[in-house]
């Protein structure tokens with residue numbers, strides 16, 4: 001019966017992960033800027049597909065990544081024979097990472113990418 | 127006169143604050159039972175504050191004066207009941223011959239007000255909600271009345287000198303001392319009935335069919351916003367205290383101060399705390415746990431279960447108490 | 456709002472496109488007599504996203520991730536059906552190990568989808584505690600999926616001609632551990648749902664879909680199976696590694712002797728399917744052969760793109776998604792990597808028709824749970840919406856048939 005379960009739960013710790021704080025701060029931005037310790041998010045497993053890392057020096061400019069990217073994240077810059085990523089569109093499928101012949105793209109485990117500006121520094125990768 | 131005025135101001139605000147605090151506690155405990163953290167206990171106050179600064183929208187096809195008047199009526203009715211209830215160590219502010227009957231009527235008033243407001247808001251969801259509210263009311267009134275009448279009659283029988291239909295007297299003479307074995311069983315049945323009537327009266331799951339979020343998107347209250355909704359919320363919170371205090375006054379009016387031999391201010395504090403704890407337990411059992419552990423019933427199922435089994439139990443309790451009164455004197 | 460038909464007055468209440476009991480936009484107009492539903496009119500088309508057209512502008516390797524996003528809950532189902540369609544069309548082989556991995560992911564997804572559904576159903580019944588409970592225990596399977604694929608939702612694991620990641624030796628015990636967790640849990644879930652008096656009161660003989668209606672209206676998936684129709688693509692037309700696994704369609708008579716076809720039976724079927732999925736994953740883990748997983752290396756992937764460009768053909772892909780049969784059709788021309796036609800038929804589309812018999816005679820209070828009981832996924836389902844001069848036209852079956860004849864003639868030249 002569910003009754004036993006709920007009474008038991010009453011005396012147990014809640015399952016919620018209190019990320020980034022137990023209750024919504026008055027202002028999230030000033031909370032994050034204040035440098036107070038934040039409750040960490042749930043850990044990510046190995047080989048997690050997070051924010052891309054681009055090794056510009058390794059890239060040979062073959063344009064393969066742009067051909068398979070489903071979200072048109074990747075723009076080819078012909079003058080430099082390099083690519084540029086607009087990560088606000090990225091769907092984290094990892095297809096570009098898999099196909100890149102020069103291993104120039106990698107996936108990190110960073111996933112806190114929310115931003116007001118989709119062209120912010122953090123979201124445009126060169 | 128002055129004392130009466132200040133008394134009613136204190137009870138009015140005290141009742142509202144107490145109601146909102148208990149609502150916060152209820153939400154917190156329900157959240158913990160569901161393994162959530164839940165809102166802070168002051169959240170209901172914040173909700174009310176926010177509602178009060180929000181726009182008060184009156185739908186185009188509503189009847190404004192009824193629509194706006196209903197929340198006031200609901201709140202006024204429950205607060206008036208508060209004046210008649212013995213709270214903590216306090217004797218009720220008003221009392222008199224037969225105030226129990228008055229309380230019964232006043233308790234029905236918020237539901238009626240809500241139903242009228244629902245009909246007046248001109249939304250099909252609200253109209254269905256209002257119809258359900260009325261059906262609900264008709265369902266739980268009979269068991270409630272049966273329980274209360276049985277109790278008062280038995281007390282009158284035991285102590286012929288007092289005005290038994292007065293809450294003050296009932297609270298002053300806890301019923302259990304005057305009951306024989308049959309009456310004892312009957313009274314226990316009646317306590318059970320009242321504990322089930324309480325969530326129905328308060329429109330809480332499994333009896334929240336008049337508001338039924340997933341079916342009627344809020345039902346009777348669907349069109350209400352801003353100040354009106356705040357009043358309804360407050361009325362709901364106060365009603366929780368009222369129902370709890372009523373059950374306490376009827377069946378568990380015991381005080382700790384006298385038992386511990388405390389008098390004066392200390393006794394008052396102990397009594398008040400004890401009352402708050404009793405109230406908390408009643409709300410925990412009849413509202414929080416029930417609403418966490420059940421699904422919403424259908425209106426036909428509620429009507430049936432209140433009219434047939436529950437009324438049956440209430441009548442059985444009544445009969446037992448009457449027999450007790452007749453043969454075990 | 457009153458409408459007079461046969462000298463009786465029915466009230467019409469609209470539910471949707473937005474309503475608390477709907478998780479996605481869909482519109483119903485209920486004719487009511489008191490609290491009783493007399494008839495219902497269903498109007499889809501509020502969530503048409505033009506996914507198929509987008510898919511006809513991209514190469515299949517890109518469309519994979521688009522197909523996956525048709526639905527967030529049965530995403531790998533769309534991926535499997537889509538890649539099977541492409542593989543059929545272009546004749547691309549899939550190595551056996553990849554087929555097993557696909558089965559494992561698909562069944563993990565079934566566990567998570569059914570648990571999610573159970574929570575939604577509980578919420579529609581006003582039983583929020585079970586909603587919180589089920590969604591809490593769902594985390595475990597989400598974590599396992601994240602571990603195996605790198606993503607929590609939209610796993611991006613299946614690719615054309617194989618899968619993109621192998622299940623390693625270190626991961627297997629973790630999967631087994633999660634399966635054990637769900638095995639223990641299942642007893643509690645069955646207890647909380649099927650032995651709860653209020654749930655039984657609210658769902659027994661509510662939303663009844665008779666065996667005959669289920670057959671005639673072509674219901675699929677758990678909706679059909681709850682009415683006793685033994686229909687399951689995994690058994691009827693085995694694919695992937697399913698032929699090698701022990702499996703039979705789940706009907707409610709495995710739990711209670713008689714079949715009612717009501718919402719209660721649908722809960723039974725879905726809970727038992729969780730158990731079945733656990734069994735299937737265990738079998739698959741045990742039987743999984745060693746070897747290739749297909750098109751995982753860079754050269755293979757580039758090679759694949761070339762093949763897609765060169766070859767032509769048409770193919771279908773079917774998969775038993777958690778909600779029922781899912782169907783993808785795709786057609787390629789030579790010298791183009793972009794398909795000229797892609798068609799998706801998702802289970803909700805087949806199940807939508809069964810709403811009408813389920814609603815007739817129901818009460819208002821039953822509406823949310825009946826809406827939820829086919830586990831509708833509107834975003835997958837919305838296909839056709841015609842707007843012209845600001846006016847919507849609904850085409851009848853005859854008109855559509857005439858249109859398609861016309862088009863066939865035009866194609867033939």
Ligand code: SF4
Nearest residue numbers: 069090091093094096
């Ligand atoms: S991860 Fe996917 S969506 Fe993101 S850039 Fe790479 S291919 Fe494009």
Ligand code: SF4
Nearest residue numbers: 059060062063065100
């Ligand atoms: S695939 Fe790799 S090497 Fe080629 S352009 Fe993209 S990042 Fe550069």
